[in-house]
Amino acid sequence: MRLSDLRTGEKGVIVKVLGHGGFRKRIVEMGFIKGKTVEVLLNAPLRDPIKYKILGYEISLRRQEAEMIEVISEEEAEKNAMDSAYHKGLAEDVSVKEEVLKKIALGKRRTINVALVGNPNCGKTSLFNLASGAHEHVGNYSGVTVDAKEGYFDFEGYHFRLIDLPGTYSLSAYTPEELYVRRYIIDETPDVIINVVDSSNLERNLYLTTQLIDMNVRMVVALNIYDELEASGNQLDYRLLSKLFGVPMIPTVCKKNRGVDTLFHVVINLYEGVDFFNRKGQMNPEVLQGLMEWHDSLEYRKHHEEEHPEDYTHAHESAGRVFRHIHINHGPDLEKAIDAVKEEVSENESIRHKYSTRFLSIKLLENDKDIERLVLQLPNGNKIIGMRDKMSKRYKETNGEECESAITDAKYAFISGALKETFTDNHLEKQQTTKMIDAIVTHRFWGYPIFFFSCS
Numbered sequence: 001m002r003l004s005d006l007r008t009g010e011k012g013v014i015v016k017v018l019g020h021g022g023f024r025k026r027i028v029e030m031g032f033i034k035g036k037t038v039e040v041l042l043n044a045p046l047r048d049p050i051k052y053k054i055l056g057y058e059i060s061l062r063r064q065e066a067e068m069i070e071v072i073s074e075e076e077a078e079k080n081a082m083d084s085a086y087h088k089g090l091a092e093d094v095s096v097k098e099e100v101l102k103k104i105a106l107g108k109r110r111t112i113n114v115a116l117v118g119n120p121n122c123g124k125t126s127l128f129n130l131a132s133g134a135h136e137h138v139g140n141y142s143g144v145t146v147d148a149k150e151g152y153f154d155f156e157g158y159h160f161r162l163i164d165l166p167g168t169y170s171l172s173a174y175t176p177e178e179l180y181v182r183r184y185i186i187d188e189t190p191d192v193i194i195n196v197v198d199s200s201n202l203e204r205n206l207y208l209t210t211q212l213i214d215m216n217v218r219m220v221v222a223l224n225i226y227d228e229l230e231a232s233g234n235q236l237d238y239r240l241l242s243k244l245f246g247v248p249m250i251p252t253v254c255k256k257n258r259g260v261d262t263l264f265h266v267v268i269n270l271y272e273g274v275d276f277f278n279r280k281g282q283m284n285p286e287v288l289q290g291l292m293e294w295h296d297s298l299e300y301r302k303h304h305e306e307e308h309p310e311d312y313t314h315a316h317e318s319a320g321r322v323f324r325h326i327h328i329n330h331g332p333d334l335e336k337a338i339d340a341v342k343e344e345v346s347e348n349e350s351i352r353h354k355y356s357t358r359f360l361s362i363k364l365l366e367n368d369k370d371i372e373r374l375v376l377q378l379p380n381g382n383k384i385i386g387m388r389d390k391m392s393k394r395y396k397e398t399n400g401e402e403c404e405s406a407i408t409d410a411k412y413a414f415i416s417g418a419l420k421e422t423f424t425d426n427h428l429e430k431q432q433t434t435k436m437i438d439a440i441v442t443h444r445f446w447g448y449p450i451f452f453f454s455c456s
Helices: 021-029 073-083 098-108 124-132 174-189 199-214 224-229 239-246 259-277 285-296 299-303 332-345 357-365 369-375 381-399 405-421 426-441 447-455
Strands: 012-018 038-044 050-054 057-061 071-075 111-118 149-155 160-166 192-198 220-223 249-251
Touching: 012 021, 012 073, 021 111, 021 259, 021 426, 038 098, 071 073, 071 111, 098 285, 111 124, 111 174, 111 199, 111 259, 124 149, 124 192, 124 220, 124 259, 149 259, 174 239, 174 369, 192 199, 192 259, 199 220, 199 224, 199 239, 199 357, 220 224, 220 239, 220 259, 239 249, 249 259, 332 357, 332 381, 332 405, 357 369, 357 381, 357 405, 369 381, 381 405, 381 447
Parallel strands: 111 160, 111 192, 192 220, 220 249
Antiparallel strands: 012 038, 012 071, 038 050, 050 057, 149 160
C-alpha cells in the first residue's frame, strides 16, 4: 500500500521510500523514516496537497510524492498479525497497537527488490542463476534475454526479489534493450541495483556505471570474473576505485560462488542505512541500533568477518562508508549547459519525485527522443527544449563538437582517469622492460661487451 491510498483519519507505518536518491533523501529529512507512524489529517478537495502528521509535525506532500512512500495500514497490519510469520515474537493481543504495527512494517521491509544491470556477457545471468537457483540458458543470443527474468532467495534474514534485466551497453534509447532497462529502473524503482561489471574489460563496462550514477540510484558494483584479472597479473585497487565512483565495489567470481555472500551483505547494509545519514555524516541513532542488532544476529559472520565497504556497524575497523552521490564532471562548458537545462526542468514538481533532473538534462543534451517526448508533456516543455537547443548550439559553436559525443568522451575521460589511479597493467610494464633490455643488448656500443660477458 502507498501513503497516497490512506484516507483522512487513517494511520499507517512507513515501510520504505522509493524513487531516486535525491528524492528519498529529501523525504527522509522531512521525517518519513522507516518504522514511523504517519496519520492523514486532510485530503485537499482537488487531491493536492495531502496534509500528514508525523513525529509531531504537520507536513504537506503532493499526491505523486505520497505515491512513492510504501506504508502498512492498521487494517493490513491486523491481517498480517494473524499470520504466524508476522505474529512471531508479538504479544498475544493482536489488536494493532503502535509497537505491533511498527514490527509488522519493519518485517515487511525485509523484502528487497534488486535489479541486475550490466553489459552482455558480463556474468549477470550467472549471478542470477546462482543466487535464485534458476537454471536458465546463460548467453546473449537473439531472443534469449528479451524480457526480464525474476527469481527469489532468502539471505541473512531478508527475502530478495531478483530481476535479471536484459544485457545492455548503455542507457540511451537506441535499442529496445536499452529502453527497456531504463524504463524498468524509472518505473519500477528497484530498492538496489547490482551493476555487474566484467573485470577484464573495465573501461567499456564502467561506461554504463557512469550513466547509472547520473540516475542517482542506490547501487553496488559486482566486479565479476575477477579471477581472470588476477590471473592476468594485472592489479586493481578496487577500494580506491569505489571511492572515486562513490559506489561500493565487490570482487566476485559468480561461477565459483566467490564474493557473492559479501555482495548481498553489502546490499543489505546499503538498503537499510545509506538514506539515514545527516549532513554531518552521522547515522540516525535508531537506524544504527537496528543495523547493529541485525549484524549481531548473524552467527556465521562472527567467525568469518571480512572487511568490506558500507559496514556502518564497524566503521572504525573497515572501509567504512563509500556510497555517495557524485556528479561525473563533463567539463566547464558542458556543465554550464547541463545546469541551464536543469534549471528549467526543475520547475516541474510533478516529475522531480521520479526522475533525477540532472539525468533528464544530460539526456536532453544527448538528443534522446524518448526523454524529449516526456519533457514536451510538461507545462514549460517547449521552454525546456528551447533552452536545450540554445545551449547545444552555443556548445558546438565554442567547441566544434556536438553535445552528445562530448558527453560520451567526458564519461570515458572520467573512467580513464580513475583507472589510471587504480589499475596497473603488468603486461604493459613487462613489454616496456623487454623493450628496454632489447635496446641495451642491441646497442652498437654496449651490445658486444654484454654479449661477451654473458658468454664468459
